[in-house]
Amino acid sequence: MTIKVGVIGYGTIGKRIADVVLLQDDMELIGVTGNTFNYKIKSAINKGINIFAADHLGTGLKRNGVCLAGKIVDLLEECDVVCDCTPKGVGKKNKRKYIEHNVKAIFQGGEKPEVGKSFVAQCNYEDVAGEDYIRVVSCNTTGLCRTLHAVDQEYGINDVHATMVRRAADPWDIYHGPINAIVPALELPSHHGPDVRTVLPNFTVFTTSVHVPTTIMHMHSLSIELQNPATVEGVLNLFLKTTRVRIVKNSDGIRSTAEIIEYAKDMGRLRGDMPEVCIWEEGVGVWGNKLFYLQAVHQESDVVVETIDAIRASVGKPITSISKTNQSLGIE
Numbered sequence: 001m002t003i004k005v006g007v008i009g010y011g012t013i014g015k016r017i018a019d020v021v022l023l024q025d026d027m028e029l030i031g032v033t034g035n036t037f038n039y040k041i042k043s044a045i046n047k048g049i050n051i052f053a054a055d056h057l058g059t060g061l062k063r064n065g066v067c068l069a070g071k072i073v074d075l076l077e078e079c080d081v082v083c084d085c086t087p088k089g090v091g092k093k094n095k096r097k098y099i100e101h102n103v104k105a106i107f108q109g110g111e112k113p114e115v116g117k118s119f120v121a122q123c124n125y126e127d128v129a130g131e132d133y134i135r136v137v138s139c140n141t142t143g144l145c146r147t148l149h150a151v152d153q154e155y156g157i158n159d160v161h162a163t164m165v166r167r168a169a170d171p172w173d174i175y176h177g178p179i180n181a182i183v184p185a186l187e188l189p190s191h192h193g194p195d196v197r198t199v200l201p202n203f204t205v206f207t208t209s210v211h212v213p214t215t216i217m218h219m220h221s222l223s224i225e226l227q228n229p230a231t232v233e234g235v236l237n238l239f240l241k242t243t244r245v246r247i248v249k250n251s252d253g254i255r256s257t258a259e260i261i262e263y264a265k266d267m268g269r270l271r272g273d274m275p276e277v278c279i280w281e282e283g284v285g286v287w288g289n290k291l292f293y294l295q296a297v298h299q300e301s302d303v304v305v306e307t308i309d310a311i312r313a314s315v316g317k318p319i320t321s322i323s324k325t326n327q328s329l330g331i332e
């Protein structure tokens with residue numbers, strides 16, 4: 001069965017999901033919605049992607065010469081599954097339309113957990129399979145869940161504290177900052193800890209967060225109280241065999257998030273994306289029953305592979321989706 005997919009909201013996440021859907025041999029991209037006319041819509045047209053008006057008129061798009069394939073309702077009629085990649089809060093409003101048109105929907109992490117079942121493929125694919133409404137958790141929560149799930153399976157976790165050093169804005173974004181400050185998030189815990197527990201409810205996770213003047217990636221510093229003894233070597237072996245987790249080395253000259261993204265570009269990755277969570281080999285430490293490590297998360301791409309799996313999970317396809325998606329993007 002070919003899954004007919006639509007993308008609602010063609011921005012940072014939506015345009016990436018559309019491109020990766022095009023790589024899947026069991027999916028067909030019916031089209032994407034255009035909200036306002038811009039360079040993203042122009043490049044979608046150049047790729048031969050059908051554009052549907054996000055509103056009922058599509059006036060701005062038509063005025064700029066876009067030949068529309070229809071309106072959002074027409075797109076919903078043709079799809080089995082839509083990926084809602086609109087800004088925070090819009091997805092919740094759109095859900096009404098998805099219910100009316102009887103189409104399954106994958107939401108993103110800007111939406112509240114109530115919008116659908118929280119999802120990270122390697123943690124809860126089978127629990128979520130067949131659901132009509134799935135929420136791929138945020139980029140930070142996805143990164144935390146991937147590595148914490150592996151550690152919990154191997155050693156058992158009592159308790160986690162993690163600090164998130166968060167990028168200020170996406171690279172294209174000229175509106176947000178800071179550009180010369182470190183801004184603490186004065187909510188304790190930050191929303192990430194409770195969000196991790198919507199996927200991994202069996203241990204406590206306390207998170208704190210600061211924003212810093214970078215656009216490239218987030219960095220997490222984790223401190224985990226384990227139930228069973230661990231060694232640095234054992235933990236590194238565990239991460240080496242964990243899907244969508246990559247060990248990077250200071251000794252290879254990867255000392256920073258900047259070098260991770262340069263490495264992704266050198267590997268020929270589309271847009272220079274790094275969907276894997278990157279853990280520094282030299283940054284893993286064990287002290288008594290505590291495990292420490294540093295991981296970098298590429299906010300623009302880690303949730304994209306999860307969304308492709310969420311599409312397959314929603315229609316009841318098996319968990320082999322993870323390796324299928326990985327293979328399409330050259331992820332080992």
Ligand code: NAD
Pocket residue numbers: 008009010011012013014033034035036054085086087088089090108109110111138139170299300303
């Ligand atoms: P974005 O602002 O880059 O893109 C959103 C797109 O939706 C824009 O093209 C906008 O024109 C369009 N849009 C706005 N209202 C619309 C509507 N009513 N109907 C159809 N389209 C509409 O946003 P983004 O960064 O791609 O974020 C999308 C979702 O992904 C959010 O939930 C966000 O929290 C989540 N997310 C973002 C990132 C990131 O780093 N950017 C990472 C993980 C998750």
